[in-house]
Amino acid sequence: GKDADKTTKELLSLLDDFDQVDAELLRLQTQLDQTLEKHGNKSPKIVELQKKIEATLAEQRELLAREKRLRDLGQPKPGA
Numbered sequence: 001g002k003d004a005d006k007t008t009k010e011l012l013s014l015l016d017d018f019d020q021v022d023a024e025l026l027r028l029q030t031q032l033d034q035t036l037e038k039h040g041n042k043s044p045k046i047v048e049l050q051k052k053i054e055a056t057l058a059e060q061r062e063l064l065a066r067e068k069r070l071r072d073l074g075q076p077k078p079g080a
Contacts, residue, residue: 011070014063021060028053 032049039045 007070011067014067014070017063018060021056021063024056025053025060028056 028049032046032053035043035045035049
């Protein structure tokens, strides 16, 4: 199995990464909402912000995959 202490430290670091991604998503969504309100959906900044949101969501998906790998402490799977 994996070293539980090392895995725990990695999970704690991962939680910090999740916090940063969540804060970035909130910031970008707020900025998008404000831009839409002020300039409407024709603003070129809308496309830029949507791309940044998609990239941040992709990062969030990567973190979720990393979390799944870390949660497996190398214990045998049921039926294996």
